[in-house]
Amino acid sequence: MSGFIKRLKGAKLLLPPLAGYTDYPYRRILSEFDPPFLCTEMINPEAFVMESQRTMEMVKMVEGNHLNGVQLVGSDEESMRKAAAMVESMGYDYIDINMGCTVKTITRTGAGLTLMTDMNRAVSVVSAVVGTVDIPITCKMRMGPTEANKNAASLSRKLVDEGVSAITVHGRTGEKKFGLDVSLEGIKEVVDGVDVPVIANGGVYTGEDAVNFLEATGADAIMPGRGLIGNPWLVNEIKSSLNDTNTLNIALVERKEVTLRHLRYLCDFYGERTGVILMRRLLGKYFSGCRNVSLLKIDSQKTGTINDVETLVERVKDVTGMEYSRN
Ligand SMILES: Cc1cc2nc3c(=O)[nH]c(=O)nc-3n(C[C@H](O)[C@H](O)[C@H](O)COP(=O)(O)O)c2cc1C
Numbered sequence: 001m002s003g004f005i006k007r008l009k010g011a012k013l014l015l016p017p018l019a020g021y022t023d024y025p026y027r028r029i030l031s032e033f034d035p036p037f038l039c040t041e042m043i044n045p046e047a048f049v050m051e052s053q054r055t056m057e058m059v060k061m062v063e064g065n066h067l068n069g070v071q072l073v074g075s076d077e078e079s080m081r082k083a084a085a086m087v088e089s090m091g092y093d094y095i096d097i098n099m100g101c102t103v104k105t106i107t108r109t110g111a112g113l114t115l116m117t118d119m120n121r122a123v124s125v126v127s128a129v130v131g132t133v134d135i136p137i138t139c140k141m142r143m144g145p146t147e148a149n150k151n152a153a154s155l156s157r158k159l160v161d162e163g164v165s166a167i168t169v170h171g172r173t174g175e176k177k178f179g180l181d182v183s184l185e186g187i188k189e190v191v192d193g194v195d196v197p198v199i200a201n202g203g204v205y206t207g208e209d210a211v212n213f214l215e216a217t218g219a220d221a222i223m224p225g226r227g228l229i230g231n232p233w234l235v236n237e238i239k240s241s242l243n244d245t246n247t248l249n250i251a252l253v254e255r256k257e258v259t260l261r262h263l264r265y266l267c268d269f270y271g272e273r274t275g276v277i278l279m280r281r282l283l284g285k286y287f288s289g290c291r292n293v294s295l296l297k298i299d300s301q302k303t304g305t306i307n308d309v310e311t312l313v314e315r316v317k318d319v320t321g322m323e324y325s326r327n
Contacts (some may be wrong), residue, residue: 207241230285
C-alpha cells in the first residue's frame with residue numbers, strides 16, 4: 001500500500017480545496033492544527049504553466065507533517081500534463097483534479113463539472129496526468145451534473161481504470177450546488193463500486209457529522225468544506241471524534257489568538273490593505289455563535305488597518321459565553 005493510501009485510511013480526514021479561502025495564509029493556520037493532508041485551492045493549469053504571479057502565490061507550499069496537494073482545474077490534456085509535472089517537481093505529494101466546480105467561468109472551458117458531462121474527456125485528462133507523474137492522482141467530483149444524470153459511480157469506475165488513487169465525492173449534483181441535502185446513499189454507491197478509497201464530502205460541520213457520514217457511507221475518509229471557514233478547530237474536532245476522544249471547548253483567548261495570527265499571515269502575504277479586507281469576511285466566522293455577531297460583522301466592514309481589527313477582536317468578551325459589544 002502506498003504511503004498516501006496508508007495515511008488516508010489511517011487518518012480518515014482530508015482538508016478541502018476552497019477557492020479564496022485555502023490560500024497560503026490559511027493553510028499556514030491549518031497546518032498548525034496538524035492535519036494529515038492539506039490542499040491548495042483550485043489552480044488553473046494554463047496560468048500555472050505560464051507562471052503567472054498570482055498562481056505562483058496560490059501554489060506556495062506550506063511545509064509540515066501533512067501531505068501537500070494541489071488541485072488542478074482544467075480540461076486540456078497538454079496543459080494538465082505540464083502543470084502536473086510542475087506540481088510534482090515542486091515536491092507536492094499528490095494532485096487532485098477538479099470535476100465538481102459549477103462556476104460558469106470554469107465550466108464553459110470544459111473543466112470542473114463539465115468533465116462529468118463529458119466522461120470521455122474526463123478519462124483522457126486523467127489518463128494524461130496519471131501517465132505524466134509518479135505521485136498519486138485523486139479526483140473530486142459531485143454525484144453527477146444533474147439530478148437526472150447521477151453518474152459518479154460509473155465515472156469513478158472509468159477513472160479508477162486509468163489509475164487514480166482515490167475519489168472524493170461531494171454528495172450533491174451540480175444542479176443542487178450547495179443546497180442542504182447530501183446523498184449519503186449516492187456516496188455509498190460509489191464506495192461499493194470502486195476498489196480505491198472514497199472520501200465523502202458535503203455537509204460536514206462537526207466531528208459528529210464526520211463519524212455519522214463515515215458510518216452511513218462506508219467511505220474511507222471524510223472531507224469537510226465550508227465548516228472549515230473561520231474554524232480551523234474543526235480539524236481537531238474531527239480528529240478527536242474519529243478517535244473517540246472528547247471534543248475540546250475552545251477558550252476565547254485561543255480563538256482570538258488564532259484569529260489575529262491569521263490576520264498577520266494575511267497581511268504578511270498580501271499587504272495590510274488586502275489582508276484586512278480578506279479578514280473582514282472571516283471575523284463573523286471566527287466568532288460564530290457569539291452574541292451580537294451581526295454587529296461585529298457590520299463593524300468589520302469598516303476596518304482598514306490591523307489596529308482596527310484588533311480593536312474589534314478585543315471587544316469580544318466572555319460574558320457567560322462570547323459577547324461582542326461596541327465599547
Ligand atoms: C467558497 C468555496 C470555494 C470552493 N472552492 C473549491 C475549489 O477550489 N475546489 C473544489 O474542488 N471545491 C471547491 N469548493 C467545494 C468544497 O470543497 C466542498 O466540496 C463543498 O463546499 C461541499 O462541502 P460543504 O457542504 O461541507 O461545504 C468550494 C466551496 C466553497 C463554498
